[in-house]
Each structure stands twice: as structure tokens, then as C-alpha cells.
Amino acid sequence: MSKTRVIFAGTPEFAKVALQTLIDKQDELNIEIAAVYTQPDRKAGRGQKLTASPVKELALAHGIAVEQPVSFSLKYAPDDGISGQVSRETLANYRPDVMVVAAYGLILPLGVLNTPTFGCLNIHASLLPRWRGAAPIQRAILAGDTTTGVTIMQMAQGLDTGDMLYKAECPIEQTDTTQSLHDKLAALGGAAITAVLADLVNYQKNAEAQDENLANYAEKIAAIDGQINWQENAFAIQRQIRALNAYSFLNGERVKVLSAMPIKIEQITHESAGKVVSVGKNALLAACGADEQGVQHLINITGLQWAGGKPFNAEQIANSNKVSDGDYFTNEGGA
Structure with a gap:
């Protein structure tokens, strides 16, 4: 044959x-x-x-x-x-x-x-x-x-x-x-x-x-698709981080958001979207916008990379002095 x-x-x-x-x-x-x-x-x-x-x-x-x-x-x-x-x-x-x-x-x-x-x-x-x-x-x-x-x-x-x-x-x-x-x-x-x-x-x-x-x-992915809008809910932002080359701005510097853990339902907040609520050795917790039920959750960020630098895991972020409680992630131009 x-x-x-x-x-x-x-x-x-x-x-x-x-x-x-x-x-x-x-x-x-x-x-x-x-x-x-x-x-x-x-x-x-x-x-x-x-x-x-x-x-x-x-x-x-x-x-x-x-x-x-x-x-x-x-x-x-x-x-x-x-x-x-x-x-x-x-x-x-x-x-x-x-x-x-x-x-x-x-x-x-x-x-x-x-x-x-x-x-x-x-x-x-x-x-x-x-x-x-x-x-x-x-x-x-x-x-x-x-x-x-x-x-x-x-x-x-x-x-x-x-x-x-x-x-x-x-x-x-x-x-x-x-x-x-x-x-x-x-x-x-x-x-x-x-x-x-x-x-x-x-x-x-x-x-x-x-x-x-x-x-x-x-549709084909464009670079702008990776820019995080912190008014979105935590679940959508976490999917964006998993799917794309996600990025934001922190203290005026562009930073890649490399990884995030699944959102914990009990992590509810009333802080402003984009605010860094806690910098810990397991995750950096940031506030996001409300979901369809009007509930705001925290997102658990576990990896960041500043321009020209190496990737940082959560513990390295906590020890870096690059971000503190009360800082804000923003859109381009600070919005």
C-alpha cells in the first residue's frame, strides 16, 4: 500500500x-x-x-x-x-x-x-x-x-x-x-x-x-489591548493579565503586569479603582472597578516588571521599595 x-x-x-x-x-x-x-x-x-x-x-x-x-x-x-x-x-x-x-x-x-x-x-x-x-x-x-x-x-x-x-x-x-x-x-x-x-x-x-x-x-491582538483599565472589574482584569502583555502606570512609570492569582470572592473593597491596598509577600492587592452586581473586589497581583528591569515576584515587589500601600495604578497620562 x-x-x-x-x-x-x-x-x-x-x-x-x-x-x-x-x-x-x-x-x-x-x-x-x-x-x-x-x-x-x-x-x-x-x-x-x-x-x-x-x-x-x-x-x-x-x-x-x-x-x-x-x-x-x-x-x-x-x-x-x-x-x-x-x-x-x-x-x-x-x-x-x-x-x-x-x-x-x-x-x-x-x-x-x-x-x-x-x-x-x-x-x-x-x-x-x-x-x-x-x-x-x-x-x-x-x-x-x-x-x-x-x-x-x-x-x-x-x-x-x-x-x-x-x-x-x-x-x-x-x-x-x-x-x-x-x-x-x-x-x-x-x-x-x-x-x-x-x-x-x-x-x-x-x-x-x-x-x-x-x-x-x-480579532488580532493590538498592543493597546494590554493596557489595564482599572475601572473594569477584577475578574476581567485578571483575565487580561493572563491573556495579554498587560501593562499599567505606577508612580509615573510604565510597568508590565506579569501575573495574578484567581480572585477571592471574599476580598471585597470600597477603595478607589487602581489603589494599591496592600503590598505583601504573597501578592500585591489592588482595588478594581465594580462588577455587574456593583461589588468591588481586590485583584491579587503576583508579578511585575518595571521598564529595563527584571521580573519581580510578589516577595521581590514587597522588598523593592518601588511601590507602597496607597500608591495608584493609572491609565496612560495618569487618568
Whole structure:
């Protein structure tokens, strides 16, 4: 029985985990990873050196061919580079049976989606149709969702609109951050795509259309999304800290808010929003705005980082003399 020829397309660590799973399962799944597609090398770090993606590094370590087209668009025809037409021809020459896509970051036109015999499968980090788009992990935490997961989707034109082949759920704990949830979903994605490739024809036969009435979109995260508004309730602020690069201003200095513990229901306050109520060795307690019931809670901040400095845990904050009871976290400009 001939092996199924797989093209893998992905770029960041999330995709690397899935690729490693497929590499480990090649014999079990009777597949051959014919090539890996990933984003062109980018400048990174203080030295701004060209850096390969995690997916490229893994592929090269296993002797897998790597392709890094800039675009698959037929309109892309540079004088000194590879055109979209040539990129499509190169893909077709690999004679792919199926293409597995995970956080690739490049638009795949219909001509590309139709190139593999069984089309293109996407590993998406949400339970579709909830959280289509660029930032499903962050948006799920911000929204207070208690469950998320991974969907294996048959790719179609449109943003994450294709039919669903497989879903796997994952609880969101009160202590989960974007990073911890990312790691759980990355592992889940590897297991999910393995299950689908083991019985692909059957999963495609029983594919489920998405309910457009339930669809919502995980918009790309902007830097301003991380600025804490202390008039928000403590639960929303704690989710913001877990989900984003959260920051505020303290005594005129910008400070990153790195971590916070779950809110204790009994920690009720009547202090002004943003006020530092207590600086302790276990947590810095700050007042927040009222929730929907008009109750104000304290938030338990356990990690801060001042500009140009190292991250401080709660005990280091307490011993730093950088913040005292009665100080205020403020919005930019002191508001």
C-alpha cells in the first residue's frame, strides 16, 4: 500500500508540535512528509539576524525539504524572486495527497486548496465556529470561556469557514495563561490531526458544516489591548493579565503586569479603582472597578516588571521599595 504524501504548512511553535507528532507517527499512519512550507526567515532579536521559524528548524533537522514562498497569488510576480505561479507549480510537483496547515500565516488561494488530492486540513485552536480568526486563544481567555479546544477543518475560501472534521475539547482553568493554554492546545492539535489522518476518507465523508449563526471572530491582538483599565472589574482584569502583555502606570512609570492569582470572592473593597491596598509577600492587592452586581473586589497581583528591569515576584515587589500601600495604578497620562 502506497504511503499518503503529506505537505505540512506552518510557522510558529504551535505548528512545530503538530509537525513533530506527524514525524513520530509516519510509519503508524503510513504517511510520507514530502515537504514543509513555512514563512520566509525573519529578522529577530537584538542583532536583528535572519532567523528560521521553529517549523523550518525541525524540518531541516529531519532532512525534510523546506519551501518558503512569499505568496501563492498569481498577481505576485517580482522581477527578482519566485512568482506565485512558480510557487503553485512547485507545490503541485510534490504530488501531495493532503496538505496539513497549522498557523502558517500565508493566504492559500482556491487553486492551492484544490491542489492536494484530499485538499487542505487546518488545525485551528478553538471549537469552531467560535473564535474564527487570528487570536482564538487570547480571545477565549478574555471572554471568560471555561472550555476551548481544537478543530480539524477542511479548508475553504473564507476565514476559518470550512467544514469541521474533528473536535477535541480542553478546559480553561482559572490559572491558564495564553502560554499554558497554547501548549495544551498544541499537543491536542497533534493528537487530533493524527486521528483524522488515520481515517481521512471517513472523516471527510462525515464532515459537519459550521453554523454561521454561532460564528464569532478572534480579532488580532493590538498592543493597546494590554493596557489595564482599572475601572473594569477584577475578574476581567485578571483575565487580561493572563491573556495579554498587560501593562499599567505606577508612580509615573510604565510597568508590565506579569501575573495574578484567581480572585477571592471574599476580598471585597470600597477603595478607589487602581489603589494599591496592600503590598505583601504573597501578592500585591489592588482595588478594581465594580462588577455587574456593583461589588468591588481586590485583584491579587503576583508579578511585575518595571521598564529595563527584571521580573519581580510578589516577595521581590514587597522588598523593592518601588511601590507602597496607597500608591495608584493609572491609565496612560495618569487618568
